[in-house]
Amino acid sequence: MDTFSAVAQYALVALTAxxxxxxxxxxxxxxxxxxxxxxxxxxxISLLLPVTFQLxxxxxxxLLAGIYYGxxxxxxxxxxxxxxxxxxxxxxxxxxxxxxALKGRAGAALGISAIGSFIGGTFAVVGxxxxxxxxxxxxxxxxxxxxxxxxxxxxxxxxxxxTGSRSKAGIMAVVGxxIGTVGVDxxxxxxxxxxxxxxxxxxxxxxxxxxxxxxxxxxxxxIADRSRGxxxxxxxxxxxxxxxxxxxxxxxxPIGRGTILGFAxxxxxxxxAVISSFASYAIEKRRSKHPExxxxxxxxxxxxxxxxxxxATAGAFIPLLSLGLPANAVMAILLGAxxxxxxxxxxxxxxxxxxLFWAIIVSMYVGNVMLLVLNLPLVGIWVQLLRVPYDLLFxxxxxxxxxxxxxxxxxxxxxxxxxxxxxxGYWFQKLSYDPAPLIFGVVLSPLLENxxxxxxxxxxxxxxxxLERPIALTFLIVAILSFTSVIWWPLVERLRATRSAAR
Amino acid sequence: xxxxFKCALSVRALLVGCVALLGPAAPALGQSYPTKPxxxxxPFPPGGNADMSVRxxxxxxxxxxxxxxxxxxxxxxxxxxxxxxxxxxxxDGYTLLAATDSAMVTVRIAQGDPGYSLESFDPLxxxxxGIILFGVQENGPYKTFADFVAxxxxxxxxLTYASYGVGTVAHFVAExxxxxxxxxxxxxxxxxxxxxNAALLGGQVHMSVPAVIGGMKPGSGIRFLASTAPTRLAGAxxxxxxxxxxxxxxxxxxxxxxxxxxxxxxxKTKLLDAHRKAMAKYRSEIEEQFTRLEVIPAEVDxxxxxxxxxxxxxxxxxxxxxxxxxxx
Numbered sequence: 001m002d003t004f005s006a007v008a009q010y011a012l013v014a015l016t017a018x019x020x021x022x023x024x025x026x027x028x029x030x031x032x033x034x035x036x037x038x039x040x041x042x043x044x045i046s047l048l049l050p051v052t053f054q055l056x057x058x059x060x061x062x063l064l065a066g067i068y069y070g071x072x073x074x075x076x077x078x079x080x081x082x083x084x085x086x087x088x089x090x091x092x093x094x095x096x097x098x099x100x101a102l103k104g105r106a107g108a109a110l111g112i113s114a115i116g117s118f119i120g121g122t123f124a125v126v127g128x129x130x131x132x133x134x135x136x137x138x139x140x141x142x143x144x145x146x147x148x149x150x151x152x153x154x155x156x157x158x159x160x161x162x163t164g165s166r167s168k169a170g171i172m173a174v175v176g177x178x179i180g181t182v183g184v185d186x187x188x189x190x191x192x193x194x195x196x197x198x199x200x201x202x203x204x205x206x207x208x209x210x211x212x213x214x215x216x217x218x219x220x221x222x223i224a225d226r227s228r229g230x231x232x233x234x235x236x237x238x239x240x241x242x243x244x245x246x247x248x249x250x251x252x253x254p255i256g257r258g259t260i261l262g263f264a265x266x267x268x269x270x271x272x273a274v275i276s277s278f279a280s281y282a283i284e285k286r287r288s289k290h291p292e293x294x295x296x297x298x299x300x301x302x303x304x305x306x307x308x309x310x311x312a313t314a315g316a317f318i319p320l321l322s323l324g325l326p327a328n329a330v331m332a333i334l335l336g337a338x339x340x341x342x343x344x345x346x347x348x349x350x351x352x353x354x355x356l357f358w359a360i361i362v363s364m365y366v367g368n369v370m371l372l373v374l375n376l377p378l379v380g381i382w383v384q385l386l387r388v389p390y391d392l393l394f395x396x397x398x399x400x401x402x403x404x405x406x407x408x409x410x411x412x413x414x415x416x417x418x419x420x421x422x423x424x425g426y427w428f429q430k431l432s433y434d435p436a437p438l439i440f441g442v443v444l445s446p447l448l449e450n451x452x453x454x455x456x457x458x459x460x461x462x463x464x465x466x467l468e469r470p471i472a473l474t475f476l477i478v479a480i481l482s483f484t485s486v487i488w489w490p491l492v493e494r495l496r497a498t499r500s501a502a503r
Numbered sequence: 504x505x506x507x508f509k510c511a512l513s514v515r516a517l518l519v520g521c522v523a524l525l526g527p528a529a530p531a532l533g534q535s536y537p538t539k540p541x542x543x544x545x546p547f548p549p550g551g552n553a554d555m556s557v558r559x560x561x562x563x564x565x566x567x568x569x570x571x572x573x574x575x576x577x578x579x580x581x582x583x584x585x586x587x588x589x590x591x592x593x594x595d596g597y598t599l600l601a602a603t604d605s606a607m608v609t610v611r612i613a614q615g616d617p618g619y620s621l622e623s624f625d626p627l628x629x630x631x632x633g634i635i636l637f638g639v640q641e642n643g644p645y646k647t648f649a650d651f652v653a654x655x656x657x658x659x660x661x662l663t664y665a666s667y668g669v670g671t672v673a674h675f676v677a678e679x680x681x682x683x684x685x686x687x688x689x690x691x692x693x694x695x696x697x698x699x700n701a702a703l704l705g706g707q708v709h710m711s712v713p714a715v716i717g718g719m720k721p722g723s724g725i726r727f728l729a730s731t732a733p734t735r736l737a738g739a740x741x742x743x744x745x746x747x748x749x750x751x752x753x754x755x756x757x758x759x760x761x762x763x764x765x766x767x768x769x770x771k772t773k774l775l776d777a778h779r780k781a782m783a784k785y786r787s788e789i790e791e792q793f794t795r796l797e798v799i800p801a802e803v804d805x806x807x808x809x810x811x812x813x814x815x816x817x818x819x820x821x822x823x824x825x826x827x828x829x830x831x
Contacts, residue, residue, distance in 0.1 A: 046549035046576060050558060140705035144691075184580070186692055189613040189670040189828050198587055198617060201580035323704070324717040325697035329548050332695075336550030340559070342795045346718015347704075410577065410588070450694075457691050458663060458707065 010358030019363065022055075022063040027367050030070015031374060034086045035078055036404065040207075041071035041087075042329045043407070049337060057341035058356055062363040064337055068330045069121060069313050069364070072273065073371045076113040076306050080106060081385050082397055084215035089273035089309035091210040091439055092161075092281045096294060096301030098218070103297050106383045108243040112299055113306035114375040115243075116255045120307035121368040124263040124314035129361050133350065136322030139267050144454035145465050147268070149475035151448045154275060156483055157282035158444075161436040164295075169437045172428075176441020179204055183446070187453045199413035206274070206442045211401050212418040213435045217425015219394050224426070226390070243299065251303035254284045258307030265308075266315020272327055273312040277305035278440045295434065314364060321345045321357060536596055536770050537570040543760070545601040546585025548578040552633065552715060552796040553758055557601045559792050560630060563781035568773060581668070582606040583617035590619035594763040596770035602626065602761035602808075603633070604672050608815045612823050613670020621812055625766050628775050629759030629803035629811070631793060634732045635676045636742070638703060638711045638719065641726040648728040648748035651710065655686035663689045664710035665699035670828050675819045676731060676754045677712045678826050683750060690826075700725060715797050716742075731755050738794045757811055758798060771805070 033044040045064050052060035075087030080097035093113065100109040142150075158173040159166065182193045183203035194200040243251065258280045265276040284304040285294045294301050316327035324346040326332040338345060343353055350357050385393075405414050428435050459465035466472050481488075543561060545554045554576065561572035577585035586606035592598035600606065607624065611617055637648070645651040655662045666673040669692045681688055688710070693699045696713030703711035704724050711725065716739055719725040727742045731754040736742060745752050760774065782789065782802070793800050803811065 042549070046574075049549060050562065053559070053562075140701055143702065143705050143707040184614055186694075187669060191615060198580045198584050201583070201614070319697075319701070323697060323701050324719070325701050326550075326695070329550075332548060332550040334550075336552075336555045339552075339795055340555055340792065344716075344718040344720070346720065347723040348720055349718055409579070411584075454691055454693070457689060 010355050011362045015362065015366070019059055019062050019359070020366065022059045023066050023363050023367050024370055026063040026066020027070035027073075027371050027374065030067040030072075031074040031371070031378075032070075033067065034071035034074020034076075036086065036400065041068050042333065044071075045330060045333050049333065052337055053340055057338065057343050058359040058363075060337050060341060061334060061356070061360055062367075064334055065360060065364065066367050068334070069310065069367060070371060072121075072310050072313050073114065073117050073375055075309075076117075076302075077110060077382055079214075080109045080113070080302070081382060082215065082393070083218040084397060084401060085207070085210050087309075088207045088210070089277050089312070090306070091206070091214070091274070092277045092305045092436060093302055094210070094214045095281070095436060096296070096298050099295065099297035100299065100302065101383075101386060105247075105297065105299075106386060107379055108247050108299065109302050110379040110382060111242045111376065112247065112251050112303045114372060114379065116251065116258065116303045116307035117310040118368055118372040119255050120259045120262055120309075120311035121314055121371075122365065123259045124266070124311035125361060125364045125368070127263050128314050128317055128364075132318050132322055135267055135318050136347070139319050139323065139325075141471065142268060143469075144451045144458065145469050145472040146475070148448065148451035148455055149466060149472035149479070150268070151444055151451060153475050153479045153482075154279060154444055155448065156479055157279055158437045158440055160282040160286045161278065161434070161440055164432055164434060168433050172433055172435060173437035173441045176438035177445040177448075178441075179209070179438070180442045180445020181449070186446075186450050187457070197413050199409065199411045203446060204417060204442065205414070206439055208405060208414055208418050209421045209442060210439055211405065212421025213425035213428065213439070215397065215401055215425075216418065216422025217427075217429060217435075219397065220422060220426040221429045222390065223394070247299045250299050253287075254280070254300045254304030255307045257283065258304040259311045262308030262311030262313075263315040266312030266327070267318045268327075272316055273309045274443055276308040276312040278436075278443070280304035280308035281436075317360070317364075321349050321360075322347060324349075536767075536773060537568060539597065540571045540573050541568070541597050541599065542573045542575055543599045543601055544585045544589050545574055545576050546578060546582035546603075546606045547576065547601075549576050552798055553601055553603050556631060556758055556793060556796050556798045557760075559796075560778070560781065560789065563785050563789065564774075564777040567777040567780040580617065581610045581614060581671070583610045583614065583619075586610070587617055587619050589761070589763055590623035592763050594625070594765035594767075596762060596766055596774070598763065599627070599774075600624065600761045602629075602757070602759050604756035604812070604815055607761065607812050609670055609672050609675055609819060612675075612816075612819050613828050621816060623764055624761040625764055625771070626805050626808035626812065627760040627762055627766075627771055628778060628805060629757040629801060629808045630778060631758040631798040632733075632755040632801045633672075633714060633758055633798060634730050634736070634755055635673045636713055636716060636727045636730045637677075637680075638700065638713065638725040638727045639709065640703060640706070641721070641724050643709075643726075645709075645728065646726075648743070648750075651728055652684050652686060655681075655684075655688060660687050660689060662686075662710065663691050663708040664712050665691045665693050665702045665708040666712040667696050667699055667714065668692050668694065670823075670826075672756050673712045673714055674826070675815075675822060676756075678822055679754065679818060680745070680750060680752065682822070682825075683752060732799060736794075736797070736799070737790075738797060755799070756815075757801075757803060757808060759803065759808055761808075775804075 029044055033041055045067050071087055075090035076093045078084045078086045079090040079093040080101050083094050083098040085091040085094055097109045159169060182200055184201050185192055261280050262276040266272040281301055281304060284300045285291050288300060316331060319325040319327055320331045326335050405418055455465050543557060547554055558574050565571045577588055582605045586600060589598055589600035607621060639645045691708055693702060696715050697717060699711040699713055700719055702708050729745050729748045730742045732744055790800050
């Protein structure tokens with residue numbers, strides 16, 4: 001087959017000793033910056049950018065891409081261990097990953113997220129290899145109305161994100177959507193709820209909220225509990241670094257579904273990795289026979305999202321390489337790095353630079369293997385972190401959160417927001433409001449609004465545009481069916497019951 | 504574990520240290536400038552042509568100025584965050600702005616007062632010009648700019664064009680052109696040039712108005728009917744200029760350096776000298792790199808840059824109300 005002979009031919013480019021070194025360096029740095037809250041792949045890649053000017057194009061991109069997907073691996077580590085997401089796409093892992101750690105299953109959580117990431121990453125690369133040209137056509141077919149309809153479907157997932165009360169989850173989702181409206185109005189340039197602050201003009205960062213609500217909130221409530229003598233260092237014995245057979249069994253489905261979901265959403269521009277991790281969590285919870293375990297340390301809630309975000313990382317290379325369309329800030333830098341070398345990703349990229357295309361793909365396989373090898377032994381080291389007493393660990397975490405946040409934006413307003421989010425996070429825990437729907441609401445809100453308003457500009461204000469387009473209409477019908485399933489599903493069940501009774 | 508944190512701490516400390524050092528301290532000026540690294544604030548995320556071109560050029564400048572340049576990306580509020588940061592910095596020549604029409608002019612008109620104005624800066628010099636392009640579907644009905652204008656005239660307000668955001672340079676340039684041509688089009692804002700191109704390829708809009716060609720060469724699905732370049736582009740000589748399609752408008756935007764108001768004259772001279780020497784020594788290499796980044800090499804002095812910005816300020820402010828960008 002044509003594709004495979006191409007792979008074989010160009011694999012040699014990627015597999016030179018030099019490029020393997022760059023790949024290893026990239027994934028190693030990526031793992032590090034992923035682990036550190038605050039310092040993300042954007043910062044690391046832009047620091048390394050000048051270095052890559054001197055390299056061959058293939059080496060440059062292999063190094064930088066390695067940082068990118070390495071960061072996706074590392075990002076889950078802090079989510080699981082200290083409830084601070086290293087990356088936006090690992091926010092959802094805080095929920096069950098951290099609970100697993102509290103129960104002494106940190107090793108299993110870290111292990112399954114590394115393995116899930118490996119599987120998701122590898123299969124998505126296969127998908128990228130086989131499907132890049134046709135899928136780039138699909139990505140183009142996705143106009144604002146289609147995107148809006150897809151996001152409406154995503155919005156419904158919000159209801160399944162929360163633990164506990166549905167109405168509380170609803171309240172949190174609405175608050176999240178409202179927070180998402182802060183910033184400059186995309187269609188008029190009007191400032192909304194910015195209180196004259198430049199920092200608020202781009203909206204409130206979801207990563208910032210997550211660090212505050214999950215990380216700082218957890219610290220505050222732990223201290224509060226401890227002052228009443230309720231909790232101390234995790235005393236549970238940390239054993240069995242790898243998932244046991246029961247955990248394996250429960251993870252296989254989520255990993256499979258996470259791969260497909262992540263890859264599919266990764267192709268669409270605009271935060272595919274983040275959205276796919278949330279969507280995977282919601283779907284796993286929905287499908288689960290024991291949804292009550294979600295939020296209490298269900299391994300499905302770690303395996304699914306961690307697989308999905310890595311698959312999305314690979315999927316995001318499709319719009320980048322075939323349309324020159326970067327899916328996120330990291331991709332935009334990769335694009336700049338390619339440009340400096342006189343390479344222009346676009347519809348003609350695969351024809352004009354097949355060597356580079358396949359070198360990137362092959363390096364991604366290799367990178368995923370390296371990451372697995374790198375991360376599994378590290379699991380043993382990471383879990384030792386849980387032995388650090390809180391008196392030492394908490395100041396360290398807070399210092400990291402503050403410095404990390406400040407180094408990203410240099411904005412004191414961001415620190416204030418993080419602090420407020422921390423207090424809110426404590427309050428949410430006290431009143432058992434699950435913050436996950438809020439965070440997802442913040443992510444969805446601007447995307448949803450933009451797609452909606454772009455659609456209405458195109459249709460001169462007619463809502464009909466959503467019904468005239470087959471893809472958009474399909475998504476909306478699925479959304480309505482699943483939204484009303486509470487009503488019609490019992491009827492179907494009853495009908496079935498009477499039928500079998502009649503028989 | 505520990506070494507990881509240590510390693511990270513030192514990276515962070517270095518970054519934070521740099522910022523702290525370069526910030527408030529008022530060092531001895533004059534003969535000794537520069538005695539420490541010079542910070543260039545890029546008000547965009549890393550990767551774009553404003554960012555990449557200044558990264559590349561500054562690595563050449565440092566040879567002649569004797570200190571490294573540190574590129575700091577401060578994106579946000581459509582470039583106002585970085586510009587405000589520089590406007591508020593000490594005018595000691597250690598904090599400079601990678602200045603474009605966006606940070607200096609359009610952001611303020613489109614989004615209201617960001618807390619600085621053109622008067623907050625001393626423009627130093629511009630090293631290049633950026634262009635705006637007008638693309639349609641390659642297999643669509645419009646083969647020339649005239650075709651498109653005729654279609655737009657026959658159905659006023661019906662044709663749509665996409666670009667990278669409301670109140671951006673591309674938005675102003677396009678509206679100015681439509682007014683000159685005498686047509687009215689509907690604007691659909693997207694978040695980036697490639698997104699606008701994808702919307703065109705998918706048939707969502709009739710025209711895309713990006714600030715880069717990117718990979719959209721002939722055969723890719725997009726035909727560029729015109730660009731705002733003063734002469735045909737070295738990297739894409741098949742794209743006509745606006746003058747060639749009957750619209751002799753000078754609608755490029757500048758890429759240059761600006762400093763906080765009140766920077767000493769000898770510092771200005773030293774920076775300009777460094778640029779001139781770098782150009783003299785590395786001209787072909789720089790021009791080759793600029794062609795890749797779709798930046799047109801240009802040498803515009805402080806006065807020329809000032810005039811360019813003042814002109815844009817006047818044109819675009821006048822145009823803003825008709826674009827729905829009322830004064831806020």
